[in-house]
Amino acid sequence: MNTAGLTHLNEKGEAHIVDIGDKAVTRRRAIARARLSGEAATIATILGGGLRKGDALAVARVAGIMAAKKTSELIPLCHPIPLTKVSVDIEGDGDASIVIVAAAETTGQTGVEMEALVAASTAALTLYDMAKAIDRAMVISDLCLVEKSGGKSGDFQRAS
Amino acid sequence: MNTAGLTHLNEKGEAHIVDIGDKAVTRRRAIARARLSGEAATIATILGGGLRKGDALAVARVAGIMAAKKTSELIPLCHPIPLTKVSVDIEGDGDASIVIVAAAETTGQTGVEMEALVAASTAALTLYDMAKAIDRAMVISDLCLVEKSGGKSGDFQRAS
Amino acid sequence: MNTAGLTHLNEKGEAHIVDIGDKAVTRRRAIARARLSGEAATIATILGGGLRKGDALAVARVAGIMAAKKTSELIPLCHPIPLTKVSVDIEGDGDASIVIVAAAETTGQTGVEMEALVAASTAALTLYDMAKAIDRAMVISDLCLVEKSGGKSGDFQRAS
Amino acid sequence: MNTAGLTHLNEKGEAHIVDIGDKAVTRRRAIARARLSGEAATIATILGGGLRKGDALAVARVAGIMAAKKTSELIPLCHPIPLTKVSVDIEGDGDASIVIVAAAETTGQTGVEMEALVAASTAALTLYDMAKAIDRAMVISDLCLVEKSGGKSGDFQRAS
């Protein structure tokens, strides 16, 4: 079977948590983002005139941060990681979308890309949950890794 | 403050879990989807020649199903819901993307849109996790509600 | 052994989750509170000029709400309960303390006192966590049930 | 906005998990306590003639210990910490109250005050849960940090 590259499967195609016991302990960082798009009126209601009004953005930030800490419970083959930092930033982008940027860090033997991605997607889904009564058709897109550093596989920087 | 429509915030803008104690107990269903796009070689490796080879798709299906059951732990203002059915389907779509479709059902007082969305996004992120060593630039998009039924707010059917 | 009254222990003194299978399904409500006391400057910083500034109170509200949903994971002999409503209110009381009031509801076979108490204590501890760098000596007190209704054991209303 | 001192909020007042990646790895300890007060008859029933009779105190000890391990799931901005020791002691204090003392330790980059506080409060709430059928008016008070050591912020020792 050609599963070359799928490091989480062994030569028989069976899932396992890969051995990182021999990897170096280094500082590792990752940044991920997600975009929530909807009707302009919905986006304006969520943003609500700025960060100072209402709990909506705070709830989404907290949801993203708490989800990052649950990553190894959600993604079956992720190693449990003692995160040393997590942040989630939420900003409007044009009048019809909101961009969420999540950053995670650890000092450990494996990277934190999944933690950043889980934080970004959960924050976006939380905003959807709070606004779905007025706009069920909202879409989350552009959920991706923006950059990572640390570890043997080298740094990654998304082109745009 | 104009938070009209954000049902999860009270008139002072404070977050709460809204009272559903008076809502009818009905059968409720929701279907959500997500798309994972990447290099054609990556997508082919994940799909691996079909559902019969290797655990990759099974791991993602299980991850989505288990995440659906964790929805109220992840999305702060979601009610805990006794799901009566969850399924996750994964298929290639063209040579550069994979579409995940998640369905959830309950018999209860509130809908299961968030459960379906959490299942779809977690399955997509799990595929990303397993393949990220070969293609860190993959993107998840088109994460959205496809349809819902049951409950007072009426049915929803995405146009396309 | 005299464990009369400790309904969660059997006649041999052994812990169990008591059988509620024959109890009536009724609407049940509970309200609990907690008080966080500290230096006036600390309290003022937490309250921050009102609910519109900063995430501190929103974070505590969300923490209390999410903890309520985890009650049966925390309190060993609590039944899992599908909460239909949770809210957490936080207000200053004098210049040296903050009062947290948590309300929970369900339609089920057992009460939600523990859910309300867990919400109130977790919200208070979350405020402590955010302010402990400036005032480690803060104290949480007055953590108690304020009122409950529904169920065969009758209503409860705290005197003061 | 004046959120000076609230280290868990950034300069815009937004919640985040603060970066501890540059802090020293040291042995850190914390002790917290809580007091449960009620009718003398209730307290006597809970204490039940000593540790050898019935599971009540054991259940509360286990609940406190297990809750300590869940601290970062409950307190949104807490770092996940690999605890190296947890203990919960429960003793009568006079005839109308019970004192719970919880101790936690780690070797890491941040303190364990919250772990000790969560253990103490959860043990107290668990005792309340088991005895609430006979005394719903019990109150938890004096929930506070008793001492901490380790880390750059210095040691703390409560006056009384």
Next chain:
Amino acid sequence: MNTAGLTHLNEKGEAHIVDIGDKAVTRRRAIARARLSGEAATIATILGGGLRKGDALAVARVAGIMAAKKTSELIPLCHPIPLTKVSVDIEGDGDASIVIVAAAETTGQTGVEMEALVAASTAALTLYDMAKAIDRAMVISDLCLVEKSGGKSGDFQRAS
């Protein structure tokens, strides 16, 4: 593919949580057991002269009870179930083994066999954990369903 009978897989062999939305809500009970065997001295130390001495059996009982409530988090295709009763009994059986019997009940649309089995196995593993320093070779066996009732599939009663 012949997966006839594996109700948790669809006709393509893919895992899903089966639809129970049309099943009747009935009272359902299940009893499971497990046996922990070891050196006579180990078993005597665990049993410790009876239920009145030490927390060992209480810790195992609590562990089993709390694990029963986590069943749908552990067993991927289990439905979340609102348990109405859980108990765990632990007794010596001869001088070289301990038998754990766990009972679970719900009023719902699916059975509680897995809840009883998870309670029994977790209680047994918890006893192993506490005694492993003196007898690492202990074995858990005879983990099985003893009886179940309620639901359309009929009652089950183990022969011996």
Next chain:
Amino acid sequence: MNTAGLTHLNEKGEAHIVDIGDKAVTRRRAIARARLSGEAATIATILGGGLRKGDALAVARVAGIMAAKKTSELIPLCHPIPLTKVSVDIEGDGDASIVIVAAAETTGQTGVEMEALVAASTAALTLYDMAKAIDRAMVISDLCLVEKSGGKSGDFQRAS
């Protein structure tokens, strides 16, 4: 009281999480196994003609792996451990039983025997869950530690 050897209880017989703060950080490994026995037809259906057909074995593998990461939530006095590797192998053994072998590793201050045992038992229970509709009488036996290495207590190797 004679609780000598039960390291998880103190001299008064009270449960605690033992202090490992002074233990050396070393590479620790453990292997555990479990056996699921049933009717030959059931076993054949589960094995389904090999690992390449259907999700049954993949679901059980994933369940075991995810449960290993939850060990400190399930076993009350276990320390939380950052696992560096987990794998679960499942194979038929004769025509009436299936053997599950789980391996876990960490670099830390305490061993991973419980993580391996929890993985093996959960994988076995997951297979039972998927096949119970056709053979409710299946039994799990031979759940035990096969070998461990690392740490001051020395290596362990089961005789057979």
